[in-house]
Amino acid sequence: MGKNLKMKSVRVHKDMTQADLAARVGVTRQTINAIENGDYNPTINLCIDICRTLDVTLDDLFWKEENDE
Amino acid sequence: MNKKYDERQRWINYRLSHHALIIVFVLLLVNGLVRSSFEVTWAAPMAETFVLIALPTLYYITRSLFQGAYVGRRETYGKNGLAFAFIALIFLGVFIASGDAFIADGQLAQDSVLLLAGIFFAYITVLHGVKYFSENKRV
Numbered sequence: 506m507g508k509n510l511k512m513k514s515v516r517v518h519k520d521m522t523q524a525d526l527a528a529r530v531g532v533t534r535q536t537i538n539a540i541e542n543g544d545y546n547p548t549i550n551l552c553i554d555i556c557r558t559l560d561v562t563l564d565d566l567f568w569k570e571e572n573d574e
Numbered sequence: 575m576n577k578k579y580d581e582r583q584r585w586i587n588y589r590l591s592h593h594a595l596i597i598v599f600v601l602l603l604v605n606g607l608v609r610s611s612f613e614v615t616w617a618a619p620m621a622e623t624f625v626l627i628a629l630p631t632l633y634y635i636t637r638s639l640f641q642g643a644y645v646g647r648r649e650t651y652g653k654n655g656l657a658f659a660f661i662a663l664i665f666l667g668v669f670i671a672s673g674d675a676f677i678a679d680g681q682l683a684q685d686s687v688l689l690l691a692g693i694f695f696a697y698i699t700v701l702h703g704v705k706y707f708s709e710n711k712r713v
Binding site (some may be wrong): 532 | 580581582583585641642643647
């Protein structure tokens with residue numbers, strides 16, 4: 506599983522730290538870090554919460570084209 | 575659903591619990607084989623039980639802590655560490671005050687549990703300390 510650079514990019518663009526995003530979606534900072542590093546595959550519910558917090562769609566953050574791998 | 579931990583923490587803790595259970599099975603099997611095959615008694619019953627429980631517990635706590643899954647969302651490494659330090663000091667203090675032997679008749683003595691428990695909680699305190707400083711350094 507590769508790094509989720511899209512999520513990191515959107516979060517930084519929104520001027521949020523990992524801790525800020527974690528607090529908003531109700532998880533630990535380490536969980537956000539693990540998702541961005543590709544070490545943890547979040548459930549669809551957490552994906553939706555993250556997308557709502559960052560004002561983006563699931564496709565924007567989590568959809569992978571075949572050549573993304 | 576357990577709200578104390580987030581979904582990644584629960585997933586890690588389930589996985590590590592499974593590993594710890596396997597370690598318990600292996601330790602019990604090895605201990606049983608040693609005791610029955612070689613007729614070796616290496617510890618008093620309570621000390622033996624403590625060691626067999628402590629080893630998988632330490633495995634679980636160490637890995638869970640360093641994967642950020644042991645401390646819940648509303649807890650802090652500092653507070654938890656202080657609580658464990660207090661418990662460690664009580665056990666070590668009672669052991670030192672009692673003046674009991676750690677090893678008697680070539681095996682772990684009954685009262686060695688106090689020292690072992692003290693070391694057990696001191697180790698957990700150190701782990702919390704390491705995590706506390708590494709987390710604060712990161713922020």
